[in-house]
Amino acid sequence: MRAACSPTLDMAIPLPRLLHSDRLRPAVATTPPAAALSQDELKRVAAHRAVELVESGMVLGLGTGSTAAHALDRIGELLRCGVLRDVVGIPTSEWAAARAAAAGIPLADLNTHPVVDLSIDGADEVDPALNLVKGRGGSLLREKMVEGASRRFVVIVDESKIVSRLGGSGLAVPVEVIPFGWVLTLRRLRSLFDGMPGFNLKLRTASTDAKASTFDENGAELEPFVTDNKNYIVDLFFEDGIHGDLNLISDEILRITGVVEHGMFLGLASSAIIARNDGMVVMMEKETK
Numbered sequence: 001m002r003a004a005c006s007p008t009l010d011m012a013i014p015l016p017r018l019l020h021s022d023r024l025r026p027a028v029a030t031t032p033p034a035a036a037l038s039q040d041e042l043k044r045v046a047a048h049r050a051v052e053l054v055e056s057g058m059v060l061g062l063g064t065g066s067t068a069a070h071a072l073d074r075i076g077e078l079l080r081c082g083v084l085r086d087v088v089g090i091p092t093s094e095w096a097a098a099r100a101a102a103a104g105i106p107l108a109d110l111n112t113h114p115v116v117d118l119s120i121d122g123a124d125e126v127d128p129a130l131n132l133v134k135g136r137g138g139s140l141l142r143e144k145m146v147e148g149a150s151r152r153f154v155v156i157v158d159e160s161k162i163v164s165r166l167g168g169s170g171l172a173v174p175v176e177v178i179p180f181g182w183v184l185t186l187r188r189l190r191s192l193f194d195g196m197p198g199f200n201l202k203l204r205t206a207s208t209d210a211k212a213s214t215f216d217e218n219g220a221e222l223e224p225f226v227t228d229n230k231n232y233i234v235d236l237f238f239e240d241g242i243h244g245d246l247n248l249i250s251d252e253i254l255r256i257t258g259v260v261e262h263g264m265f266l267g268l269a270s271s272a273i274i275a276r277n278d279g280m281v282v283m284m285e286k287e288t289k
């Protein structure tokens with residue numbers, strides 16, 4: 001394990017030993033920290049574990065969200081104290097770019113660095129095959145581009161993100177759509193899942209500082225959430241998760257003209273570092289054929 005260059009960070013939250021696990025071999029328990037950790041502390045534990053995989057000279061995919069934030073801050077800290085050198089980060093969102101810049105991580109983009117050594121990012125859901133739902137923060141398109149260009153993509157989550165089936169949390173499975181004709185695109189998405197019990201969908205609206213306005217099927221005015229790519233998000237909801245062949249469903253969604261990308265990340269993650277509620281950390285590796 002790499003020595004912490006700021007003792008205060010890791011002393012505040014004792015990091016339990018990392019356990020390697022996979023789908024065939026269940027994790028072995030180890031001694032958890034004495035005090036129960038908050039959800040944010042669990043996110044930090046997972047993020048710091050992942051940053052131990054970062055080496056000087058790497059091109060890094062920089063994730064988006066409250067879990068990835070801990071990884072960005074930690075990478076910045078290790079750069080500042082000289083434990084890491086010469087890394088360059090490819091941000092997966094405008095938010096990640098700003099957070100990484102504030103942390104002192106040098107930035108580049110996929111055009112100059114089309115191959116990424118290691119991406120570290122959070123997820124909204126992780127299933128037993130390491131398929132993910134991402135994009136509840138709206139950054140799925142750039143995330144999928146950067147993480148899809150990565151030699152290794154490590155997902156960092158607390159245990160609340162683990163599901164037995166994608167969509168199983170009952171929360172949104174996002175689809176990024178172009179604003180032009182979004183009502184038609186939404187109808188086509190609805191038709192695709194017609195008949196699936198408990199299915200619902202809706203345009204994501206902006207909770208604060210809305211930058212656009214549009215009208216729904218009934219002519220009511222809405223203030224849509226606008227992505228970094230100036231697109232909208234249609235959120236899909238499945239009462240009991242997504243049943244069926246995920247790759248086929250992915251293809252069908254992507255075949256709808258007007259859909260840009262969806263938030264199912266199938267087969268992209270190499271491993272997941274999971275901070276469990278009992279304070280133990282488990283690493284799931286992708287099965288290699």
Ligand SMILES: O=C[C@H](O)[C@H](O)[C@H](O)COP(=O)(O)O
Binds near residue numbers: 065066123135
């Ligand atoms: O668009 C957002 C990203 O996909 C995030 O990585 C995902 O929503 C997880 O975010 P958090 O770590 O805040 O739960």
